[in-house]
Amino acid sequence: MSPSANPTTTECDLKITDLTVEYTSGDYAVRPLDRFNAHVHSGELVLLLGASGCGKTTLLSALAAILTPTSGSIRLGDLEVVGLRRSALTHYRRQTVGVVFQAFNLVPSLNAVENVMLPMRAAGVASRAARARSTELLEQVGLGERLSHKPGTMSGGQQQRVAIARALVHEPMLVLADEPTAHLDYIQVDGVIRLLRDLAQPGRIVVVATHDDRMVPLADKVIELSAHAAPESGPPESVTVAAGRELFRQGDPGDRVYVVDGGEIELVQMLADGHEDLLAVAKPGDYFGELAPLFGLRRSATARARCDSTVTTYAIRDFRAIVHPGSVADLITRAADAQSDGNG
Numbered sequence: 001m002s003p004s005a006n007p008t009t010t011e012c013d014l015k016i017t018d019l020t021v022e023y024t025s026g027d028y029a030v031r032p033l034d035r036f037n038a039h040v041h042s043g044e045l046v047l048l049l050g051a052s053g054c055g056k057t058t059l060l061s062a063l064a065a066i067l068t069p070t071s072g073s074i075r076l077g078d079l080e081v082v083g084l085r086r087s088a089l090t091h092y093r094r095q096t097v098g099v100v101f102q103a104f105n106l107v108p109s110l111n112a113v114e115n116v117m118l119p120m121r122a123a124g125v126a127s128r129a130a131r132a133r134s135t136e137l138l139e140q141v142g143l144g145e146r147l148s149h150k151p152g153t154m155s156g157g158q159q160q161r162v163a164i165a166r167a168l169v170h171e172p173m174l175v176l177a178d179e180p181t182a183h184l185d186y187i188q189v190d191g192v193i194r195l196l197r198d199l200a201q202p203g204r205i206v207v208v209a210t211h212d213d214r215m216v217p218l219a220d221k222v223i224e225l226s227a228h229a230a231p232e233s234g235p236p237e238s239v240t241v242a243a244g245r246e247l248f249r250q251g252d253p254g255d256r257v258y259v260v261d262g263g264e265i266e267l268v269q270m271l272a273d274g275h276e277d278l279l280a281v282a283k284p285g286d287y288f289g290e291l292a293p294l295f296g297l298r299r300s301a302t303a304r305a306r307c308d309s310t311v312t313t314y315a316i317r318d319f320r321a322i323v324h325p326g327s328v329a330d331l332i333t334r335a336a337d338a339q340s341d342g343n344g
């Protein structure tokens with residue numbers, strides 16, 4: 001099949017293999033997705049859950065082919081999405097994927113029908129046909145009574161449903177929604193959640209990034225993008241590290257906190273140009289690495305022994321018990337500072 005063809009088989013599984021996205025932010029590199037893998041079956045509703053900054057929007061952007069990953073593969077049915085070019089890329093973005101943004105992105109001066117017509121008009125569909133299709137879609141999302149309402153006269157939930165109708169214009173195989181319920185109250189959320197659930201049918205996959213755990217029971221699959229792994233388990237452990245060896249690397253998931261017993265551990269940030277920035281040196285009695293397990297973040301720096309060293313590693317719960325009183329508030333303050341300068 002040619003790369004520009006829209007696969008017509010109903011078996012349009014989504015296979016994501018070793019997907020890595022690296023951004024350069026200022027002068028250091030951020031890697032929200034690091035060899036990420038997932039397999040979603042046709043007809044499934046998938047939730048992407050995870051703390052702010054864990055890479056949900058990044059993954060949706062890669063799936064929408066708005067962002068080119070650093071490496072890895074995204075296959076939808078027979079189509080390799082990474083590396084699509086020119087007309088094949090345009091076709092994919094316009095016809096194969098439907099994207100629903102958090103902020104609706106409706107045009108305030110246009111009514112519901114006209115908003116849904118917009119992408120069809122842009123694709124050259126005649127006005128009459130576009131209006132008919134738009135009306136049909138708005139009826140499908142339960143807005144048959146609101147066709148000529150402008151966004152300003154509709155509730156958040158209704159506006160979100162207009163945005164969903166607009167994303168369905170080309171019967172996309174992949175529907176991507178980024179925090180679709182974030183601006184809605186609990187009554188409005190209900191309609192939007194049901195609608196997204198109903199959209200996931202054979203031949204179509206719906207991927208929703210959300211903080212809204214009310215959607216969890218409805219999902220066929222939940223992908224937890226946060227970096228924490230079994231954060232509360234395991235007894236304290238003494239570890240010896242030879243000079244030059246790493247305890248953890250920037251970008252790794254992290255579930256342990258470290259206290260230095262002997263030697264020196266340096267915390268370095270890997271810069272985009274391949275150089276390193278020395279952030280801190282932890283000496284006996286100092287602790288480090290608490291931010292990743294506390295906040296479900298990836299390690300924001302690499303920890304490496306400067307000389308032969310000994311550390312004790314703690315699960316976060318045990319660590320809370322040994323640090324001085326009031327220190328959790330202290331940690332949260334440090335977390336706010338360190339999100340930018342990194343010592344997690």
Ligand SMILES: Nc1ncnc2c1ncn2[C@@H]1O[C@H](COP(=O)(O)OP(=O)(O)OP(=O)(O)O)[C@@H](O)[C@H]1O
Nearest residue numbers: 023024025030032051052053054055056057058059
């Ligand atoms: N264009 C960019 N340039 C540099 N860094 C970026 C860019 N976009 C995102 N990032 C970084 O990549 C990481 C993942 O961001 P992303 O927006 O995917 O997170 P998210 O899970 O959608 O968060 P939220 O729940 O807050 O929407 C963050 O650390 C973010 O700062």
Ligand SMILES: [Mg+2]
Nearest residue numbers: 056057058178
């Ligand atoms: Mg996001």
